[in-house]
Amino acid sequence: xxxxxxxxLAAGKHxxxxxxxxxxxxxxxxxxxxxxxxxxxxxxxYLLQNKLPPNPASNIASDILGRPISLSETPPQALILGxxxxxxxxxxxxxxxxxxxxxxxxxxxxxxASKSKFSPAEEPEKYSQDVISRFKxxxxxxxxxxxxxxAEEKWEVYFx
Numbered sequence: 114x115x116x117x118x119x120x121x122l123a124a125g126k127h128x129x130x131x132x133x134x135x136x137x138x139x140x141x142x143x144x145x146x147x148x149x150x151x152x153x154x155x156x157x158x159y160l161l162q163n164k165l166p167p168n169p170a171s172n173i174a175s176d177i178l179g180r181p182i183s184l185s186e187t188p189p190q191a192l193i194l195g196x197x198x199x200x201x202x203x204x205x206x207x208x209x210x211x212x213x214x215x216x217x218x219x220x221x222x223x224x225x226a227s228k229s230k231f232s233p234a235e236e237p238e239k240y241s242q243d244v245i246s247r248f249k250x251x252x253x254x255x256x257x258x259x260x261x262x263x264a265e266e267k268w269e270v271y272f273x
Contacts, residue, residue, distance in 0.1 A: 119252050119261065120187055121222075122160055124148040125195030128171055130233070130241055134195070135177050137245035142252050145182050145189055147174045150197045154209060161216035163188050189219060190261040193248055196224045196233060203270060220261060222251055225272040247273040 123144045125131045135144040148156045152170035159166040163184040175182050194203065203223065210216040224244055231240040251273035255261050260269070 117256075118143050119191070119256050120145050120189045121252065122146050122148070122157075122189045122192045122219075123174070123195075124150065124153050124157075124192065124198070126150045126197035128173055130195065130237070131171065132173050132177070133238075133241040134193075134245055134248065135174055137241065138249055138252075141249055143178065144174045144193075145178075145184065147171050150202075153206065157192075157206060158210055158216065160184065160189070161210050161219070163217065188217065191220045191222055191252060191255070193252070194221060194223045195244070196226055196229070198223060207270075220255065221270045222248065222255070223270060223272050224248075228273075 118140065119142045121142060121144055123131060123134060124147070125134070126149070128147075128149065131147045131149075135147060138144060146156075146160055146165070146169070148160075149170045156166040156169060165182065165184065198206075203221065207221075224247070228247065229240065230243055233240040251271065252261070255271060260271075
């Protein structure tokens with residue numbers, strides 16, 4: 114178990130999968146905001162400035178936590194991206210928030226599709242458990258290695 118709760122932003126294609134991931138990561142990892150793939154481009158810039166987006170497409174993270182989110186008091190330490198994000202999508206998102214004087218530079222953690230043992234379409238429960246396990250283990254390992262600390266000029270994409 115992590116020595117402290119790891120706070121993250123999460124993004125994915127479906128709220129149903131997002132809900133399973135958010136609930137499955139607890140208590141070691143707390144998702145403070147979940148973005149749908151259709152809204153990440155408008156929401157991520159706000160979130161990386163420690164601001165909540167004005168009209169979020171999803172509120173499942175705060176609903177599950179049962180409380181309002183404060184990004185300024187305890188900002189997220191990483192962004193986790195589900196299987197919907199390929200190299201091109203990640204490059205596009207990174208270009209959107211690359212200005213380190215304006216946006217917090219936190220590590221991005223992606224699902225490595227080649228490591229998936231199950232198909233999300235054919236076995237969604239097994240797939241979500243596999244992804245949850247890899248995210249949790251990966252984030253705890255990155256935290257122990259000190260890689261979740263914000264660096265001004267450097268950010269990394271980690272595959273789990």
